[in-house]
Amino acid sequence: MKNSKAIRTVIYVGLVLWALINLFPVYWMFTFSLKDNEEIFGANVAGLPRHWLWSNYTSALNTGHMAKYFLNSIIVAVITIMITLAVALMATFALTRLIWKQRRRLNRFFMLGLTIPIHASIVPVYVTLSRLHLLNTYAALIVPYAAFSLSMAILVCTGFMNEIPRELDEAACMDGCNVWGIFFRIIVPLMKPAVATVGIYTFLQCWNELMFANIFISKTSLKTLPVGIQALSGQYTTAWGPIGAALVLGTFPTLIVYVFLSKRIQESFIAGAIKG
Amino acid sequence: MNKLYSNKFHIIVFLLPALLLFCGVLIAPIVMSAYYSFFDWNGIGAKTFIGFANYKELFSSNAIGFMKALRNSLLLAALSVFLQLPLALALALALGKGIKGERAFLSIYFMPVLISTVVIGQLWLKIYNPDYGILNVFLRAIGRDDLTRIWLGKRETALGAVFVPTLWQYVGYHMLLLYAGVKSVPTELREAAMLDGASDAKVNRYIVLPYIKPIIRISVIFAITGSLKSFDLIYVLTNGGPFHSTEVPSTLMISMLFLRNRYGMGSTIAVMLIILCFAFALLINAIFREED
Numbered sequence: 001m002k003n004s005k006a007i008r009t010v011i012y013v014g015l016v017l018w019a020l021i022n023l024f025p026v027y028w029m030f031t032f033s034l035k036d037n038e039e040i041f042g043a044n045v046a047g048l049p050r051h052w053l054w055s056n057y058t059s060a061l062n063t064g065h066m067a068k069y070f071l072n073s074i075i076v077a078v079i080t081i082m083i084t085l086a087v088a089l090m091a092t093f094a095l096t097r098l099i100w101k102q103r104r105r106l107n108r109f110f111m112l113g114l115t116i117p118i119h120a121s122i123v124p125v126y127v128t129l130s131r132l133h134l135l136n137t138y139a140a141l142i143v144p145y146a147a148f149s150l151s152m153a154i155l156v157c158t159g160f161m162n163e164i165p166r167e168l169d170e171a172a173c174m175d176g177c178n179v180w181g182i183f184f185r186i187i188v189p190l191m192k193p194a195v196a197t198v199g200i201y202t203f204l205q206c207w208n209e210l211m212f213a214n215i216f217i218s219k220t221s222l223k224t225l226p227v228g229i230q231a232l233s234g235q236y237t238t239a240w241g242p243i244g245a246a247l248v249l250g251t252f253p254t255l256i257v258y259v260f261l262s263k264r265i266q267e268s269f270i271a272g273a274i275k276g
Numbered sequence: 277m278n279k280l281y282s283n284k285f286h287i288i289v290f291l292l293p294a295l296l297l298f299c300g301v302l303i304a305p306i307v308m309s310a311y312y313s314f315f316d317w318n319g320i321g322a323k324t325f326i327g328f329a330n331y332k333e334l335f336s337s338n339a340i341g342f343m344k345a346l347r348n349s350l351l352l353a354a355l356s357v358f359l360q361l362p363l364a365l366a367l368a369l370a371l372g373k374g375i376k377g378e379r380a381f382l383s384i385y386f387m388p389v390l391i392s393t394v395v396i397g398q399l400w401l402k403i404y405n406p407d408y409g410i411l412n413v414f415l416r417a418i419g420r421d422d423l424t425r426i427w428l429g430k431r432e433t434a435l436g437a438v439f440v441p442t443l444w445q446y447v448g449y450h451m452l453l454l455y456a457g458v459k460s461v462p463t464e465l466r467e468a469a470m471l472d473g474a475s476d477a478k479v480n481r482y483i484v485l486p487y488i489k490p491i492i493r494i495s496v497i498f499a500i501t502g503s504l505k506s507f508d509l510i511y512v513l514t515n516g517g518p519f520h521s522t523e524v525p526s527t528l529m530i531s532m533l534f535l536r537n538r539y540g541m542g543s544t545i546a547v548m549l550i551i552l553c554f555a556f557a558l559l560i561n562a563i564f565r566e567e568d
Contacts, residue, residue, distance in 0.1 A: 029395075029399055041505070065431055115501075119526060121306065123305075124304070146297060148302070178280070179281070208394070210507075211511075250392060
């Protein structure tokens with residue numbers, strides 16, 4: 001018995017150690033975002049800041065354009081989420097409720113999207129966008145992001161929509177509802193959990209995406225956070241404080257969402273992986 | 277109601293937006309990428325049909341260095357399968373057994389997956405900074421100046437320095453999948469084995485591992501395809517340099533397109549990536565089926 005207790009202690013120490021390894025970079029980011037170079041570069045490398053230098057945040061937001069990048073990321077994410085949800089809910093309704101042959105096959109076709117890497121489409125999408133003069137617009141990111149989120153969204157929505165009892169549809173039909181009435185008044189209001197899951201998942205994809213954002217957008221006024229942070233770090237090569245502030249600004253919305261919805265976020269990742 | 281739900285017009289209206297978006301942005305471009313890969317094309321002028329010349333050049337030319345990039349990403353895949361996954365599995369088994377603070381550990385381990393790779397990359401740029409980075413500062417503090425390096429700037433260390441954060445960031449992802457598997461093992465199975473006097477190690481070996489094999493298979497596939505596709509962190513940390521020592525297929529593809537304007541060759545790399553990802557997925561599936 002003694003032996004197993006020792007093993008358990010070793011395991012526990014290992015778990016705590018790995019937790020610290022995962023927390024340290026975030027802790028370090030928060031602290032150096034509030035320091036000046038003197039502290040970061042030697043006087044106080046890993047401790048809490050001695051003087052809380054909030055001016056790092058004002059320079060990141062203003063001179064570093066973080067306020068603009070932040071707004072762009074929000075605009076892109078919110079519109080992408082709305083489009084993804086609308087399109088996915090409609091498609092899922094047709095795939096689970098409406099009656100027609102081949103619907104299983106079409107569902108499998110949509111699920112292909114879970115495995116297709118974004119690399120696959122980058123050249124044609126870039127060429128098409130540039131021909132249509134759509135480079136350097138929000139749409140250049142929103143449309144591809146929505147398309148690449150679609151499979152996951154349909155997957156999640158299908159799971160939830162299948163759980164809504166069909167008797168509800170029948171009752172609404174008896175009361176004289178048409179298809180749109182059933183969809184908007186019965187199905188959509190009951191899909192709130194699916195909407196939340198898809199929303200969070202899509203938000204994370206948009207918020208962090210680099211490759212498309214980097215290539216399709218070159219105007220400072222339209223850059224999203226990942227590209228903006230890259231630009232800002234080029235601008236502040238010698239002052240680390242404002243870079244730290246930018247990193248914190250880009251990360252805290254994700255972390256706040258995570259603190260409140262960690263279980264749902266984890267579940268959405270599991271669902272996407274295991275059914276894909 | 278069946279009549280209402282079989283109306284062809286409604287079916288088309290409900291499906292059309294999804295089909296347009298999906299085919300327009302995902303399916304059609306794959307076909308177009310495959311088509312472009314047979315041409316010499318700078319993106320603006322006329323395309324010249326050259327058959328499989330791009331593919332031949334890709335695999336034979338040292339100047340392009342595709343084989344080296346592929347080797348790098350396969351090395352990353354191997355490290356991912358043989359280092360990252362076992363670590364993730366160990367964490368999942370330890371947590372899945374039920375331990376104090378289980379949820380807290382789980383949430384902390386998964387956190388790096390959610391943070392933008394650009395942020396992680398920028399942080400590690402600071403960690404590796406030769407003058408002020410925390411790594412060299414630490415080495416100097418413990419009196420091992422001889423171990424300090426220009427981590428990302430030297431050929432010998434750059435690849436390793438890029439791989440460490442890449443592997444670290446996604447341990448939590450695999451851990452989460454495997455943890456979900458471990459949690460799905462029926463408690464009766466576990467308890468029955470314990471009653472028979474099986475140790476934790478034996479329960480894991482003979483009950484849990486066989487039970488979560490399908491999830492291990494998924495994790496292996498993700499680890500390999502993810503490595504083949506890896507881009508963000510390498511782009512931020514080294515962008516393939518110094519002297520192409522950290523080049524992977526994705527960074528090569530981007531530089532083909534936007535530095536050298538070789539759209540045909542860029543498409544060829546994209547096509548090869550898709551083929552490799554699907555081929556590896558099939559291969560892993562076959563290996564796991566063989567074992568059953």
